[in-house]
Amino acid sequence: MSARASRDSTADIATVVTSQKVREGRADEYRRWQDRTNHAAREFEGFVGAEVYPPGAGGANEWVTVFRFSGVDHLTAWLDSERRADLLEEARGLFEGPPSQEVLRGGSPAQVTPKVVTAVIAHDVKPGCEQGFLRWQEKTLKVQEKAPGFMGSELFKPVEGVQQHWVVVFRFDSREHLDDWLESEVRAALVEEGSKYFTAYDVRKVSSAFSGWFRFGHGEGEGAPPNWKQAMTVLLALYPTVMVLTLTLGDALNRVKVPLYFAMFVSNILSVSALTWLLMPLVNKALAFWLEPGRTLGRRTQMAGIAAVALCYLVSLAVFALITHMIH
Structure with a gap:
């Protein structure tokens, strides 16, 4: 980034x-x-x-x-x-x-790494001091780039009619490196220098980069649902994808006598692409109530998710059974 x-x-x-x-x-x-x-x-x-x-x-x-x-x-x-x-x-x-x-x-977008942490710092910049604040931010960034674990920084201007703070978001590869920077004498001197441009600032730390098939953006250790849920939902999207490709592209490649190894390679490219950018985002959105790891789920909700996936399995089987019967 x-x-x-x-x-x-x-x-x-x-x-x-x-x-x-x-x-x-x-x-x-x-x-x-x-x-x-x-x-x-x-x-x-x-x-x-x-x-x-x-x-x-x-x-x-x-x-x-x-x-x-x-x-x-x-x-x-x-x-x-x-x-x-x-x-x-x-x-x-x-x-x-x-x-x-x-x-x-x-x-x-942030590059998602398991231990990345983010600091969100809001500044109340004094009227007429905006350019000085920007120059100070540039100087601060040049120093910050040399800090161990630094991964990047972005500056967000005020949004007219919504909020007037200037917000800086920066990321480090671990909480230890972030804390070292925030508590360093170098930063303290920079903050003292920049205080003539702003009246107050507020620091908040987040154990994530702010954001795969399963990436819901929660904190460390909570970025994906359990493996058994992943397996169920991947199968839910994978089965119809493979069936559609087999019944369409597979037959077409067989007719022109494309070698099996190459036909499988093309088929895998298409199926992985369809899963990654089309089907899995749709499945994740439809089943978010059951998949998102940050939720506290009761037994009824867990069973509702399992039942929904199982019902989709049955519908897929019935549809492709009918299609293959009509073809043959």
């Missing part, structure tokens, strides 16, 4: 990063509430994804959520909606205080 902090992205993705301290002993209630909130957000136009990051080891009981939409207008429609307001009112007793929230527009 690029390390140029001042780069303007052409991507139209809008992201809101929310940090909130959950009251002691109420994490399970919070998870259930967050699941309902995620479901509500999915119903809004432009929804792209939602991610939940639990507190890091030894840290405060602070949870970070990330919602992505396909534009600022779609994101603000969700943020200002009565549905979200009702959910926040419902959860008022779960949190120690009001959440902090930053809206980011654009940005490049």
Whole structure:
């Protein structure tokens, strides 16, 4: 990924990063509430994804959520909606205080590595000091690039009418390296130098790069469902893919006498491509209530997911049994 902090992205993705301290002993209630909130957000136009990051080891009981939409207008429609307001009112007793929230527009995808951690730093830049702040950020980045474990940084400008903070997001390959940088004397001197450009800043750490077939973007160790669920859902998408290719491409290649080894290679290219970019994203979205690893699932939900997959198996078998019978 690029390390140029001042780069303007052409991507139209809008992201809101929310940090909130959950009251002691109420994490399970919070998870259930967050699941309902995620479901509500999915119903809004432009929804792209939602991610939940639990507190890091030894840290405060602070949870970070990330919602992505396909534009600022779609994101603000969700943020200002009565549905979200009702959910926040419902959860008022779960949190120690009001959440902090930053809206980011654009940005490049992160390279997902298991131990990557992210820092999100919001600055209240003084009016008229924007150019000085940018020059200070460039200087800070040049020093930061030499820090052990540094993986990249991005600068997000304020979003007019939504939030006025300048937000810097940077990533390190481990929490130890991130903490070393945040607590270093070099950074302390840089912050002291830059304090003439901003009135306040806020630092939040996330145990992930912010985001395979199975990648739901949760914290470390929670990026994929259990192996048995992966096997069931891959089979769900793989069987119809192989059948369709066999009945169409397979027959065509046989007729022109293409060698079996080459025909299988072409077939595998097409099947893997179809799974990766078409079918598995659809399956993941349809079965998100059952697959997403950050959810707390009851027995009924687990059984509903298994039953849904089994029913799809039966439907696929019935459809292709009918098709092959008609052909032959």
